[in-house]
Amino acid sequence: MSGITYDYMEKYIQSLIEDNIGVLKELEMYASENSVPIIHREVAKFLELMIHIKKPSRILELGTAIGYSSILMSLASNNKAKIDTIERNLDMLKTARDNIKNYGFMNSIDIIEGDCMEVLKDLDNEYDLIFIDAGKGHYNHFLPECLRLLKQDGIIIADNALFRGMVASDKLVARRKITIVKRMREYLRLVSDNKKFITSVIPMGDGIAVTTRRN
Numbered sequence: 498m499s500g501i502t503y504d505y506m507e508k509y510i511q512s513l514i515e516d517n518i519g520v521l522k523e524l525e526m527y528a529s530e531n532s533v534p535i536i537h538r539e540v541a542k543f544l545e546l547m548i549h550i551k552k553p554s555r556i557l558e559l560g561t562a563i564g565y566s567s568i569l570m571s572l573a574s575n576n577k578a579k580i581d582t583i584e585r586n587l588d589m590l591k592t593a594r595d596n597i598k599n600y601g602f603m604n605s606i607d608i609i610e611g612d613c614m615e616v617l618k619d620l621d622n623e624y625d626l627i628f629i630d631a632g633k634g635h636y637n638h639f640l641p642e643c644l645r646l647l648k649q650d651g652i653i654i655a656d657n658a659l660f661r662g663m664v665a666s667d668k669l670v671a672r673r674k675i676t677i678v679k680r681m682r683e684y685l686r687l688v689s690d691n692k693k694f695i696t697s698v699i700p701m702g703d704g705i706a707v708t709t710r711r712n
């Protein structure tokens with residue numbers, strides 16, 4: 498369990514979510530067998546919900562891994578959204594490319610190879626939804642570029658925002674994670690204190706922070 502909420506609560510909420518089928522089930526099993534971190538089931542459901550509400554035409558994802566969440570977001574949009582997803586790990590890139598080709602998502606998902614910090618600077622599309630799920634210690638550094646790329650009424654969803662509870666309590670912080678925790682707190686301060694934004698931090702999965710600009 499994640500250390501973010503009560504185990505019984507998490508189990509109950511997960512029990513309400515139907516099991517994956519098809520491509521998502523296969524990718525979920527691959528991730529589990531190969532210890533690839535993918536989004537929690539509650540976060541997957543939340544992304545699906547947001548995509549149904551927002552109907553984004555362009556989505557940017559930071560952190561592709563094997564392509565699970567990008568395929569999930571594509572399916573949630575009936576493959577209508579155009580998704581750019583950034584990954585730097587060569588093994589992940591190969592697996593994600595194979596998955597996107599073999600499962601037929603070439604038309605909706607583009608994988609961009611490289612470090613988010615570098616790639617973001619070179620992008621100039623505008624996105625309705627940006628999903629940050631890479632480099633937990635750098636969300637605060639990614640933020641200015643994400644805001645530059647975000648449509649006026651766009652939404653940023655940042656995963657792992659509470660990072661095993663450590664972000665919320667010094668008592669839980671493991672020493673070697675101090676930098677990540679400090680920077681994640683900085684990210685949450687930046688999106689919470691600035692009056693131009695509305696941010697809601699939600700204790701689901703590993704914690705998510707949802708941010709949009711005020712009207």
Ligand SMILES: C[S@@+](CC[C@H](N)C(=O)[O-])C[C@H]1O[C@@H](n2cnc3c(N)ncnc32)[C@H](O)[C@@H]1O
Pocket residue numbers: 534535536559560561562563564565566567583584585586589611612613614630631632633635
């Ligand atoms: C948690 S996984 C992403 C999981 C994926 N979003 C999913 O749910 O299917 C994070 C990924 O981000 C990649 N990553 C970490 N830091 C990165 C960076 N600075 N630039 C690009 N990719 C990065 C890692 O290699 C890893 O594959």
